[in-house]
Amino acid sequence: MPALYLAADPMEAQLLSDYLADHDIAVRIDGAFLWSARGELPLEYPRLYLLDPNDEIRARALLREYERRAHIPSIWRCGCGQDVPHHFELCWSCGDGRPGL
Ligand SMILES: [Zn+2]
Numbered sequence: 001m002p003a004l005y006l007a008a009d010p011m012e013a014q015l016l017s018d019y020l021a022d023h024d025i026a027v028r029i030d031g032a033f034l035w036s037a038r039g040e041l042p043l044e045y046p047r048l049y050l051l052d053p054n055d056e057i058r059a060r061a062l063l064r065e066y067e068r069r070a071h072i073p074s075i076w077r078c079g080c081g082q083d084v085p086h087h088f089e090l091c092w093s094c095g096d097g098r099p100g101l
Helices: 010-022 032-037 053-070
Strands: 027-030 047-050 075-077 083-085
Touching: 010 027, 010 032, 010 047, 010 053, 047 053
Parallel strands: none
Antiparallel strands: 027 047, 075 083
8 A cells, every 4th residue: 555645754744643543543654763864864754554544535635634724835946946845855956955944
């Protein structure tokens, strides 16, 4: 099963896990344990996986609601002009960090 959601960092992954648990949807978080090794390993973002695939439609609706409420833009614009998906902290064109981090 593909990942339900790619979180920006372990805090967001935990927050979303709690948020979904409040709606009786259980998820597993993968990848967060590599966080402390960032810089030495290829960048890896924490991923959420559903424990019950039957929850997928409801979970995706909840995550859309979360993103709408958090006003998370789907992309950010790097100083070099590259548009980068919001869950990447580094520009994939020039390697600069996302502003405001
Ligand atoms: Zn850039």
